[in-house]
Amino acid sequence: MSIIRKLSVFSLVAVLAVVSFGVVPSNQPVAAQDTTLTIWHSWQDAEADLLETWVENFEENSDVTVELRFIPFDDLRTTYENAVATGEGPDLLIGQADWAGPLSSAGLIKPLGDLIADTDLEGHLSEAAWDLMAVAGEPYGVPVTLDGVALYYNRDFIDDDEVPTDFDEMVELGNELTEGDDVGLLFNPGFYHTAGIYFALGGQLFDEEFNNLWNTDDAAVRYLERHLQVFETNKAMYTGDNVLFRNGQAAMIVDGSWNLNTYREDLGDKLGLALLPEVDGVRWAPFFGGKGFYISSITDNEEAALEFLTFITSPEQLALGAAIAGHIPPSDAVEVEDPYIATFSQQFALGVALPTQGMDPYWGSLGDAITAVTEGGEDPATAAQAAQEAIEELLASSSES
Structure with a gap:
């Protein structure tokens, strides 16, 4: 049983105040200049607003440019699988946590254990959150929200x-x-x-x-x-x-x-x-499950992908996820004020991670x-x-x- 003990979120006003200072984690990969990072996703409405906010905040603190492509959820995974199998596709995919198994078995996403070891990114999320998108103990995805x-x-x-x-x-x-x-x-x-x-x-x-x-x-x-x-x-x-x-x-x-x-x-x-x-x-x-980011197995922009993922999993950016899109943060470092999100966090602490x-x-x-x-x-x-x-x-x- 995977346990998430203590999850929470700052008020939006406090979050925006912190974000405005452009805080960037200190121990993170830094991509080469003039890099363009592509992300495929199916997020709509508030989640689309959140993703655009994350991209804007990231680009203000990085030389990396991010391009987003929306694909309807029912088509997203198949479109990604077909593209990567032919040597194409995005650098990052936003998908369900339980996609980790089939995508890793097909060799379509990168294992992250060695890439995140002793980095700020590894420390941003709880151990149970990393387990949620792991296969046989190896993390393959970076969760940004829990659900259940x-x-x-x-x-x-x-x-x-x-x-x-x-x-x-x-x-x-x-x-x-x-x-x-x-x-x-x-x-x-x-x-x-x-x-x-x-x-x-x-x-x-x-x-x-x-x-x-x-x-x-x-x-x-x-x-x-x-x-x-x-x-x-x-x-x-x-x-x-x-x-x-x-x-x-x-x-x-x-x-x-x-x-x-x-x-x-x-x-x-x-x-x-x-x-x-x-x-x-x-x-x-x-x-309980979740959603997160996968790094394509064929990307040439690994450093840029890790830089972006490190940025958006900081407590300040995960707090924006809760404030803008109602995300339940996968981190012990994010304080919760919203009573609904706090209740879901307590519920997931009693739950079982979806294999x-x-x-x-x-x-x-x-x-x-x-x-x-x-x-x-x-x-x-x-x-x-x-x-x-x-x-x-x-x-x-x-x-x-």
Whole structure:
């Protein structure tokens, strides 16, 4: 379990005051003059504003010029893979943390261990953050924000001191508050959103050798029983659709940090955020992931890339990420004042880092098991066993290929 202990962010006014002095880390690579660094990304809206701000601040303190290219998220990874495979593409790619596994296996990104050793860049991020984009202990990416799920609530329905801290209480309260057009709880049934229940129950997915551990104890069955509990209590609550919450017609929703700014705009001061409840006396331990930068394996601008990454991971620039785009900083050195970001930081400290390898056999198999138990009426033990067989079959076929 990867733990992020203490994350925070300065107020925007204080951050801008520091940034205006053009503070540049002392022990960082310095690129040759007249270097142009290219970055491919899919960031939009507030994140696009943040990226442009980072570039402007960096260029004020460096001889390096940065060029940005936007590619829609659904096309970004494939476009990058095809380009680098033919000797083209950018110097830097902004992507999901779990891209580290496939991109490193294909030889499309640089390993960073030797490049960052004993540098300011290495010290800018927490150890757990470096682990998030590592493969077999080797860092391949530089995370700039963490993401994951927590419990949002609407203060029109629930006071701050009434937020449920136990899973059964959450389901019961959600059912009580479901009336007319209002729904008390929106419970996304996907495995990513609910994996923390399985981990809280003591479950594991695989060992260090990627041998399957699903359904090797009772956690798998108990996890599926929790899905059935919500589904049978009130089917209206068993959905990942957030429209009712955005419209002020839902009391609670289990959802991700990526929707924080959207919900702030929709609900204003009515929006509350809390830790996910305990499951059988153990705190829900959700997956947390993140986004960050990868250095292309074919770049000729390695020094410029490292200079840029060192700059944007300074506490001042990561604080801008929180202030402008609602990023949850991957650093212990950034102080948090925003209560929502502080809550997410606390939640991720209880969570499990999304693995960069080994997950492919699980997503579909466990999704099928969840559907079989709820919509199909299958016994949880039977569904857990079927998922185990599907996972092990996929593992066997992948080892043969």
